[in-house]
Amino acid sequence: MPAIVLSPSLAAVTVCVYGFIAYTAILSFTGSKMFARFDFVGWRQYERLFENPRWITAIENMAIFGGLYIIGATCLGLFIAILIDQKIRLEGVFRAVFLYPMALSFVVTGVIWQWLLNPGLGLEHMMRSLGWESFTFQWLIEPERAIYTIVIAGVWQVTGFVMALFLAGLRGIDTEILRAARVDGAPIHKVYTRIIIPALRPAFLTVFVIEAHLAIKSYDLVVALTKGGPGVSTELPSTFMYSMTFTRNELGVGAASATVMLVSLASIIIPYLYSELRNDRHA
Amino acid sequence: MTAMLESSSAAAANRPGSIRWSKQFGRVFVYGCLALLALVFLAPLLSMLLTSLKSMDEIRAGNLLSLPSTPTFAAWANVWGASCIGVTCGGLKGYFGNSFLIVVPATFISVALGAFNGYVFAQWRFRGDNLIFGLILFGCFIPFQIVLIPMAGLLGKLGLAGTIPGLILVHVVYGICFTTMFFRNYFITVPAEIFKAARVDGAGFWAIFFRILLPISWPIVMVSIIWQFTGVWNDFLFGVSFAAGTNQPVTVALNNLVNTSTGTKAYNEDMAAAMIAALPTILIYVAAGRYFLRGLMAGAVKG
Amino acid sequence: MANLAINHVTKSFGSLAVLNDINIAIEDGEFLVLVGPSGCGKSTLLSIIAGLDEHTSGSITIDGDPVDGLEPKERDIAMVFQSYALYPAMSVEQNIGFSLEMSKMPKAQRLERVSKVADLLQITHLLKRKPGQLSGGQRQRVAMGRALVREPKIFLFDEPLSNLDAKLRVEMRTEIKKLHQRLGATIVYVTHDQIEAMTMATRIAVMKDGILQQFGTPEDIYDRPKNVFVATFMGSPAMNLLPATVVGETLSLKGADAVLPVPASVVAPLTEGREVLLGLRPEWLSLASAGSPSGPSLPLLVEVIEPTGPDVFAALRAGEREIMARLPTGTPVAPGQKASFAIDLSKAILFDAASGVAL
Incomplete structure (x- = not known):
C-alpha cells in the first residue's frame, strides 16, 4: 500500500522534475530556435549565452540583487526577530504586520512599489509636498539605480518570513543556557554575540538557502516593477530566459540559461538538503 | 482578532527563550524601533488602499499617504468590471474567478497527496526512502525556468495547453514537493509507539491515517493549505507561460492591466486592481496567519 | 490464555x-x-x-x-x-x-x-x-x-x-x-x-x-x-564479589588477609590454587555477637552506614576490599568502628574468576 500511494507522486516528480531537467539540459546542447530540434551543437549555445551582453548584465544584476537582498533581509529580519523576542506586548499584531507582505504576490508587490517610487507622484512628490523641495528620488528610471528598487521591494516582501524563521530559532534556544550566562555575569550584548547568534546557526543556514532560492527564481517582481528596464538595466537570468525562450525564439539559448540557473541553485541546495536529511532521522 | 491578541499575549507571558532588557531605555528603544519599522512595513499597504479610493485629480493634488477627501470606489468598480485587459474589456472579475478555479482544486489535490506521501515517508520505512524523499525535496527548489519548455510541450500533447485544468496540473505537480515535505516533517514527530499500538490494535494503512493521524494533523494541514493557496494564487510564471487569453489567472491580468496600458497611468486603478488581486491572500493571513506561524515553527522549520 | x-x-x-x-x-x-x-x-x-x-x-x-x-x-x-x-x-x-x-x-x-x-x-x-x-x-x-x-x-x-x-x-x-x-x-x-x-x-x-x-x-x-x-x-545493593584463591578446603581472600571455608553448596571439585570469586549477598552478613551460633566470621571496619528505614546498609572494609552488608535497623554499628561480622556461607556462591560462571 505505501508504494501504491507514493507512486503517482513519484511518477509526476520523476517526469516533471527530473525528466524535464534532462530534456532542458539536452535541449541546451542543440541548435533549437523556435521549435525543439535535436541537432547537437555541443557547447555552442553556452558560448553564445556568455557572449550575449544582456546575459552578462543579467548575471551582474543577479550578483547585486542577490547579495543585497540576502544581506538586507537577513539583517533586518534578525533585528526584528530579536526585538519581537523581548517579551513585548501585542506581539501577535507586530508579527502580522511584518509578515503580511509575504501574503502578497510579487506582481502586487511590484505594482505597489512602482507606484510608491514613481518619480512623478510617488515618494519624491510626497517628500517635496512635505517641504523637502530638493528631494530627488528617480531610481526607477535611472538605469544605474533601477536594480536597487527591486532590492527594496524584495526585502520588504521577504523580511517578515525571515523574521519568523529567526523567531522560531530564538524560541528554540534552551533557556537554561541563557540563565547560566546571566549567572556567569555576561552582559546582554555578549549573550547575543557569543551565545544566541551562534546558536542560530541552523536558522541562518535555512534563511540563506531560502533567500538564495527566491533570489535566483525572482521573475514576477522584476516584470511587474520594471519590466526589466529601463532598457535591459534590470534584466535578471529569469527574465532573460523567458524572453529568449518565448519571445525571441532562441530555445537553445533559453535552455542553456535555464540550465545555468539550475546548476547554480543546485550547488547551494544539494549540500543543504544532504546535511538536513542526514541529521534529521531519529527524531 | 481579539482572540488572536489574547492568545498571543498569553503566549508571550509564559514563553521561554527571551531575555529582558531590564533598563527602561531598552524598552523605549525596543518599542520605538518596532513602531517605526511597523509603520514602514504598513505604509505601502496604506498608500495602496488610500490611492485606490481617490480620483486621479486628487492623486495629483495630494501625496502617497494623504487621505482622500471624497473616497470613491469608482476605480475599484472600473477595474473589477470594465477595464480593458488585452483585447477584452470586462475588468478583472473573470480572471479573479479563474484564479479561484485554479487555486481550489490545485490546493486540495496537492495537500491531499502531500499528506499521503508525508505519511508514507515518515512511518513506513523502505529501502532508499531518504534518497527518494531528498529527490522530491529538491523539486521544491528548482528554478521553474528549467521546466517551462518541456512542460509547455507536455501540456500541448495532453491537449491542456492554455487551459485552466492544465494550470491545475502544473501547480499540483510542483506543489506536492512542498506539501510532502511539510507533512513528512510533521509526521516524524509523532511517536513511533502510537503507530505500533495501532498496528497491534489491528488498524491498517488507511485506518491509521484517517483515524489516528489526520485528527491530530490540523496544524500542518493549515500550513499546507495556506502555503499552497497563497503560492498558487500568487503564481505568475506558470500563469503567463501556460494560460492563454481569458483563462489567465488574476496576477497575469493585473500585470497586463498595469504594464500594458497606454496613455497616462491611472494609479488609482492600478492600486484598486492590486488590492483586488491581493485581498484573498491577505484575508487568509489575517484569519489564519497565526496557525501558519505556529505550524511552521512546530514542524516545517526545524533546522 | x-x-x-x-x-x-x-x-x-x-x-x-x-x-x-x-x-x-x-x-x-x-x-x-x-x-x-x-x-x-x-x-x-x-x-x-x-x-x-x-x-x-x-x-x-x-x-x-x-x-x-x-x-x-x-x-x-x-x-x-x-x-x-x-x-x-x-x-x-x-x-x-x-x-x-x-x-x-x-x-x-x-x-x-x-x-x-x-x-x-x-x-x-x-x-x-x-x-x-x-x-x-x-x-x-x-x-x-x-x-x-x-x-x-x-x-x-x-x-x-x-x-x-x-x-x-x-x-x-x-x-x-x-x-x-x-x-x-x-x-x-x-x-x-x-x-x-x-x-x-x-x-x-x-x-x-x-x-x-x-x-x-x-x-x-x-x-x-x-x-x-x-x-x-539482580539484587540491590549488589552481591559482593570477593576475589579468592582455593587453598585446601579454604578460600584465601585476596587483599584482605583472611580465610573462609569453601561453602558447602559448592559441589564441583576445586583444584588447589584456583582463582575464584566468592559471591556474598549483603544480607548474609550480620554483626557477630556472643550469643550467635559459631560460624565463619571476619573482622571488618565500618566505613559508612546508610539507614533506609527497615534496614541499614553498611559499607565495610577488609584490607583492600569493600563489602556491603544489609543489617537490621538498630544494629549497633557506627562509622570507624571495627567489629566482627558473621558470614552465612550456606547460600554463598563461587564463580570462576576468569569466566564469571558459577561453579
Missing part, C-alpha cells in the same frame, strides 16, 4: 547480532519478565513476539501454533507501551474500544466490553476525556484498559511503569500483579528494573548483549545466579 515458546530466535543486522539464539518457554498463566540493562535486546524480543519486528531465524509459537510472519493483529496479543501511545484525538472510551472497532465488533457489544474494563480499572469517570486531560497514572490505566479489553492470549508490557513517579510505580506494580492473579493471564513484561522483575515475575529471563544469561524462577535467579552478571544485576 496460552503458552508461549521462543525457539532459537536470532535477530541480526548484517554481522551485528541483536538477539542470539534465544530459547524461552512459559506455560499458560505465567508472568515472564525480560530484564536487562538498556541495549540488551529485551525490547526487541518483545517487539518480535508482538510481530512489530521480524527475527532473522528461529520461531515463536503461541499455544503451539507458529506465529512467525503474522501481523500483530493476527497473533491475538495486546500490548502496553512505555509512553502509553494513546491516540491523542480519541476519547478514553474510543481508545479502549479501538481494537474492537477495528475487528468490526458491533457497537453495543463493544461499549459493554469497554465499560466492563473501565469498571475493573476504576476509570469509568474518565471515559469521555481525551488523553491530554489525564495524569500519568490515569494514562497508564487507559493503556492497560486498551490491552485488557481485547481479552488476548498474551499481554505484552514494554516498561509500562518507567514513566511514573516512584510512589505510583509501586502502586501500579501491585495492581498489575493483582490483575495477573485475578485474570490468570499470560504476560510478558519488559523492564530494566530488577525489583520489578523480582516482585512481579513467575519466570525471569535475564538478558545482556542479546544473549539470554539465565532463565528461571525469581528464586533461581536470586539464589542461584548462573554467572557474575546475573548475580550483580
Whole structure:
C-alpha cells in the first residue's frame, strides 16, 4: 500500500522534475530556435549565452540583487526577530504586520512599489509636498539605480518570513543556557554575540538557502516593477530566459540559461538538503 | 482578532527563550524601533488602499499617504468590471474567478497527496526512502525556468495547453514537493509507539491515517493549505507561460492591466486592481496567519 | 490464555547480532519478565513476539501454533507501551474500544466490553476525556484498559511503569500483579528494573548483549545466579564479589588477609590454587555477637552506614576490599568502628574468576 500511494507522486516528480531537467539540459546542447530540434551543437549555445551582453548584465544584476537582498533581509529580519523576542506586548499584531507582505504576490508587490517610487507622484512628490523641495528620488528610471528598487521591494516582501524563521530559532534556544550566562555575569550584548547568534546557526543556514532560492527564481517582481528596464538595466537570468525562450525564439539559448540557473541553485541546495536529511532521522 | 491578541499575549507571558532588557531605555528603544519599522512595513499597504479610493485629480493634488477627501470606489468598480485587459474589456472579475478555479482544486489535490506521501515517508520505512524523499525535496527548489519548455510541450500533447485544468496540473505537480515535505516533517514527530499500538490494535494503512493521524494533523494541514493557496494564487510564471487569453489567472491580468496600458497611468486603478488581486491572500493571513506561524515553527522549520 | 515458546530466535543486522539464539518457554498463566540493562535486546524480543519486528531465524509459537510472519493483529496479543501511545484525538472510551472497532465488533457489544474494563480499572469517570486531560497514572490505566479489553492470549508490557513517579510505580506494580492473579493471564513484561522483575515475575529471563544469561524462577535467579552478571544485576545493593584463591578446603581472600571455608553448596571439585570469586549477598552478613551460633566470621571496619528505614546498609572494609552488608535497623554499628561480622556461607556462591560462571 505505501508504494501504491507514493507512486503517482513519484511518477509526476520523476517526469516533471527530473525528466524535464534532462530534456532542458539536452535541449541546451542543440541548435533549437523556435521549435525543439535535436541537432547537437555541443557547447555552442553556452558560448553564445556568455557572449550575449544582456546575459552578462543579467548575471551582474543577479550578483547585486542577490547579495543585497540576502544581506538586507537577513539583517533586518534578525533585528526584528530579536526585538519581537523581548517579551513585548501585542506581539501577535507586530508579527502580522511584518509578515503580511509575504501574503502578497510579487506582481502586487511590484505594482505597489512602482507606484510608491514613481518619480512623478510617488515618494519624491510626497517628500517635496512635505517641504523637502530638493528631494530627488528617480531610481526607477535611472538605469544605474533601477536594480536597487527591486532590492527594496524584495526585502520588504521577504523580511517578515525571515523574521519568523529567526523567531522560531530564538524560541528554540534552551533557556537554561541563557540563565547560566546571566549567572556567569555576561552582559546582554555578549549573550547575543557569543551565545544566541551562534546558536542560530541552523536558522541562518535555512534563511540563506531560502533567500538564495527566491533570489535566483525572482521573475514576477522584476516584470511587474520594471519590466526589466529601463532598457535591459534590470534584466535578471529569469527574465532573460523567458524572453529568449518565448519571445525571441532562441530555445537553445533559453535552455542553456535555464540550465545555468539550475546548476547554480543546485550547488547551494544539494549540500543543504544532504546535511538536513542526514541529521534529521531519529527524531 | 481579539482572540488572536489574547492568545498571543498569553503566549508571550509564559514563553521561554527571551531575555529582558531590564533598563527602561531598552524598552523605549525596543518599542520605538518596532513602531517605526511597523509603520514602514504598513505604509505601502496604506498608500495602496488610500490611492485606490481617490480620483486621479486628487492623486495629483495630494501625496502617497494623504487621505482622500471624497473616497470613491469608482476605480475599484472600473477595474473589477470594465477595464480593458488585452483585447477584452470586462475588468478583472473573470480572471479573479479563474484564479479561484485554479487555486481550489490545485490546493486540495496537492495537500491531499502531500499528506499521503508525508505519511508514507515518515512511518513506513523502505529501502532508499531518504534518497527518494531528498529527490522530491529538491523539486521544491528548482528554478521553474528549467521546466517551462518541456512542460509547455507536455501540456500541448495532453491537449491542456492554455487551459485552466492544465494550470491545475502544473501547480499540483510542483506543489506536492512542498506539501510532502511539510507533512513528512510533521509526521516524524509523532511517536513511533502510537503507530505500533495501532498496528497491534489491528488498524491498517488507511485506518491509521484517517483515524489516528489526520485528527491530530490540523496544524500542518493549515500550513499546507495556506502555503499552497497563497503560492498558487500568487503564481505568475506558470500563469503567463501556460494560460492563454481569458483563462489567465488574476496576477497575469493585473500585470497586463498595469504594464500594458497606454496613455497616462491611472494609479488609482492600478492600486484598486492590486488590492483586488491581493485581498484573498491577505484575508487568509489575517484569519489564519497565526496557525501558519505556529505550524511552521512546530514542524516545517526545524533546522 | 496460552503458552508461549521462543525457539532459537536470532535477530541480526548484517554481522551485528541483536538477539542470539534465544530459547524461552512459559506455560499458560505465567508472568515472564525480560530484564536487562538498556541495549540488551529485551525490547526487541518483545517487539518480535508482538510481530512489530521480524527475527532473522528461529520461531515463536503461541499455544503451539507458529506465529512467525503474522501481523500483530493476527497473533491475538495486546500490548502496553512505555509512553502509553494513546491516540491523542480519541476519547478514553474510543481508545479502549479501538481494537474492537477495528475487528468490526458491533457497537453495543463493544461499549459493554469497554465499560466492563473501565469498571475493573476504576476509570469509568474518565471515559469521555481525551488523553491530554489525564495524569500519568490515569494514562497508564487507559493503556492497560486498551490491552485488557481485547481479552488476548498474551499481554505484552514494554516498561509500562518507567514513566511514573516512584510512589505510583509501586502502586501500579501491585495492581498489575493483582490483575495477573485475578485474570490468570499470560504476560510478558519488559523492564530494566530488577525489583520489578523480582516482585512481579513467575519466570525471569535475564538478558545482556542479546544473549539470554539465565532463565528461571525469581528464586533461581536470586539464589542461584548462573554467572557474575546475573548475580550483580539482580539484587540491590549488589552481591559482593570477593576475589579468592582455593587453598585446601579454604578460600584465601585476596587483599584482605583472611580465610573462609569453601561453602558447602559448592559441589564441583576445586583444584588447589584456583582463582575464584566468592559471591556474598549483603544480607548474609550480620554483626557477630556472643550469643550467635559459631560460624565463619571476619573482622571488618565500618566505613559508612546508610539507614533506609527497615534496614541499614553498611559499607565495610577488609584490607583492600569493600563489602556491603544489609543489617537490621538498630544494629549497633557506627562509622570507624571495627567489629566482627558473621558470614552465612550456606547460600554463598563461587564463580570462576576468569569466566564469571558459577561453579
